[in-house]
Amino acid sequence: DAGVIQSPRHEVTEMGQEVTLRCKPISGHDYLFWYRQTMMRGLELLIYFNNNVPIDDSGMPEDRFSAKMPNASFSTLKIQPSEPRDSAVYFCASSVRINEKLFFGSGTQLSVL
């Protein structure tokens, strides 16, 4: 298996622009998570899905952030409009069951200028 695949690896954009991050989880994993890593707060859970349904989005910072999972093999995290404070590494992860070990993608390094 190729593991969790994220794209793009790097994204540089200007403040106010829309940013879309993409994730393909491991086949057969029923749970998909979006995390954000910053120096100050470490790894924060933004949202997670179970069988394509959003379960907990309490970590999404504000309405500028949205996430979708239209099918079992694809999810997006969108930021519109983006702001410099959104600059971070965004990770997607998947797992077979909740509270089992997570398999992370390589992340998307987002820089908002």
Place this chain on the structure above:
Amino acid sequence: DQQVKQNSPSLSVQEGRISILNCDYTNSMFDYFLWYKKYPAEGPTFLISISSIKDKNEDGRFTVFLNKSAKHLSLHIVPSQPGDSAVYFCAATKYNFNKFYFGSGTKLNVKP
């Protein structure tokens, strides 16, 4: 508020010596703990875990110790190797919490 804390942002150890990474948690309901290792430009990868019914779990050079009364866990790496240089995250959860709480990470540098 951070329920899982790694108070040492970095640690430097000589090759062959022991590395000890520490993690504290505040929620006494946590009953499952994990350590992840992260290399630059890669995602975190699972390293080792421990359930609260145990106080020690060993896997090769890696051992995790859990002290429930102190709400503290530690990861021991013996002997340390240069390839162990990475950022280490601890994480904690409880069955019905449905999420992992991560620490902020400790960057380990193993010097040859």
